[in-house]
Amino acid sequence: MQNFESYNPTRIIFGKDTHVQVGMETAKYAKKVLLHYGGKSLKANGTYDVVVDSLQRAGIPFVELGGVKSNPRLSLVEEGIQLCREEQVDFILAVGGGSVIDSAKTIAVGACYDGDVWDFFSKGKMPEQTLPVGVVLTIPAAGSESSNGAVITREDTQEKRSFCSDIAYPVFAILNPALCYTLPKHQIAAGGADIMAHIMERYFSTEPHTDLSDHLCEATMCTLVQELPKVLVDVQDYDAWAEVMWTGNVAHNGLLGKGRIEDWASHGIEHEISAIYDIAHGAGLAIVFPAWMRYVSHICPSRFVQFAVRVFHVDLPMADTEAIVQEGIHRLESFFRSLGLETRLSEINIGREHFEAMGEKACNGGTLGGFQKLSPADVVKILELAL
Numbered sequence: 001m002q003n004f005e006s007y008n009p010t011r012i013i014f015g016k017d018t019h020v021q022v023g024m025e026t027a028k029y030a031k032k033v034l035l036h037y038g039g040k041s042l043k044a045n046g047t048y049d050v051v052v053d054s055l056q057r058a059g060i061p062f063v064e065l066g067g068v069k070s071n072p073r074l075s076l077v078e079e080g081i082q083l084c085r086e087e088q089v090d091f092i093l094a095v096g097g098g099s100v101i102d103s104a105k106t107i108a109v110g111a112c113y114d115g116d117v118w119d120f121f122s123k124g125k126m127p128e129q130t131l132p133v134g135v136v137l138t139i140p141a142a143g144s145e146s147s148n149g150a151v152i153t154r155e156d157t158q159e160k161r162s163f164c165s166d167i168a169y170p171v172f173a174i175l176n177p178a179l180c181y182t183l184p185k186h187q188i189a190a191g192g193a194d195i196m197a198h199i200m201e202r203y204f205s206t207e208p209h210t211d212l213s214d215h216l217c218e219a220t221m222c223t224l225v226q227e228l229p230k231v232l233v234d235v236q237d238y239d240a241w242a243e244v245m246w247t248g249n250v251a252h253n254g255l256l257g258k259g260r261i262e263d264w265a266s267h268g269i270e271h272e273i274s275a276i277y278d279i280a281h282g283a284g285l286a287i288v289f290p291a292w293m294r295y296v297s298h299i300c301p302s303r304f305v306q307f308a309v310r311v312f313h314v315d316l317p318m319a320d321t322e323a324i325v326q327e328g329i330h331r332l333e334s335f336f337r338s339l340g341l342e343t344r345l346s347e348i349n350i351g352r353e354h355f356e357a358m359g360e361k362a363c364n365g366g367t368l369g370g371f372q373k374l375s376p377a378d379v380v381k382i383l384e385l386a387l
């Protein structure tokens with residue numbers, strides 16, 4: 001097991017009706033708020049009204065900026081930074097999913113920085129100050145509600161890049177599973193694939209003696225595989241949503257990667273796909289992850305056997321390692337397909353025309369991934385396996 005530090009300061013407020021208290025919670029930090037959200041869903045499902053009412057009852061003035069798109073854009077971030085300065089905002093409340101939260105986190109660091117906020121994404125510059133960010137989560141998926149990262153797309157260069165900093169953890173995140181009842185099936189499925197991927201990025205490690213985090217990862221994956229199909233059958237199944245929402249948080253709050261070298265190659269490759277084709281991040285991961293597994297499983301077959309047996313209960317003769325490995329990957333793909341997701345690029349009309357450029361950008365002058373260090377040529381081969 002590797003040495004590690006553990007730190008996650010986000011207060012999780014979980015359960016029925018919890019979003020009603022967002023005003024009181026925000027009042028602990030804020031004099032003036034930027035209320036940040038996405039497209040139509042928030043107003044259509046009534047969450048916007050509840051949040052606004054709660055802020056008003058707590059006596060907190062706010063300005064608002066909606067319109068965050070999936071794969072959130074730098075241009076709206078810049079608008080948000082400007083607005084925060086003009087309105088002397090000292091707190092950002094993100095109500096939505098990963099895209100809204102990441103946009104909010106980036107506005108928050110940008111508002112405290114004199115230079116170009118893209119410096120944090122392109123030059124490895126670390127932000128030193130931020131406005132505090134609070135979250136009302138409306139979709140379990142990205143885990144950004146208690147992660148230290150943000151992912152932003154710069155439109156003119158089609159670059160999707162991230163920054164990570166401990167100052168980017170939201171101060172609180174409100175998780176009310178009932179807010180998920182209005183999610184479209186495709187978003188539920190894509191969110192589920194992202195949650196699974198966050199666990200697998202940590203699980204596929206060559207680090208020995210990580211039994212506790214192995215078992216935590218496996219329990220988290222088994223819970224997702226068991227509970228997610230239930231919400232696709234009955235979108236108002238509160239108990240199943242509660243499991244999925246908590247699973248989504250645990251998947252990406254940092255706990256599951258402790259003591260091990262994480263991978264993150266599949267995420268790096270997927271970000272190149274969604275940067276160009278603007279697909280849902282989780283939908284891209286359902287395609288990339290199985291291809292990555294097929295490409296790298298020979299590095300440490302025992303880990304893939306453990307995955308197949310403990311997560312998907314593959315019951316083949318233990319001597320037949322390769323068959324077990326392949327069956328585990330096949331069952332993962334079948335799980336994604338059962339959610340309604342595609343598992344090949346060709347099924348979503350993506351061809352190989354940008355593969356070389358994606359490989360170069362994903363590796364960014366170096367290599368990609370912790371399990372096997374991938375070169376641009378390796379990335380191209382994985383993309384070809386995903387076709």
Ligand code: NZQ
Nearest residue numbers: 038039040041070071097098099138141142144147149182
């Ligand atoms: O825009 P609206 O109308 O609100 O619709 C949204 C959006 O179309 C809809 N939605 C959200 N909650 C809803 C709802 N519709 C009905 N009812 C609700 N309760 O869902 C759609 C997707 O929202 P989005 O925020 O884009 O989804 P997600 O949470 O999957 O976030 C994806 C982004 O997060 C990044 C991804 O790269 C992507 O850009 N990630 C961020 C990470 C982080 N910061 O730690 C880690 C992740 O690996 C990921 O890379």
Ligand code: ZN
Nearest residue numbers: 142194197281
């Ligand atoms: Zn992800």
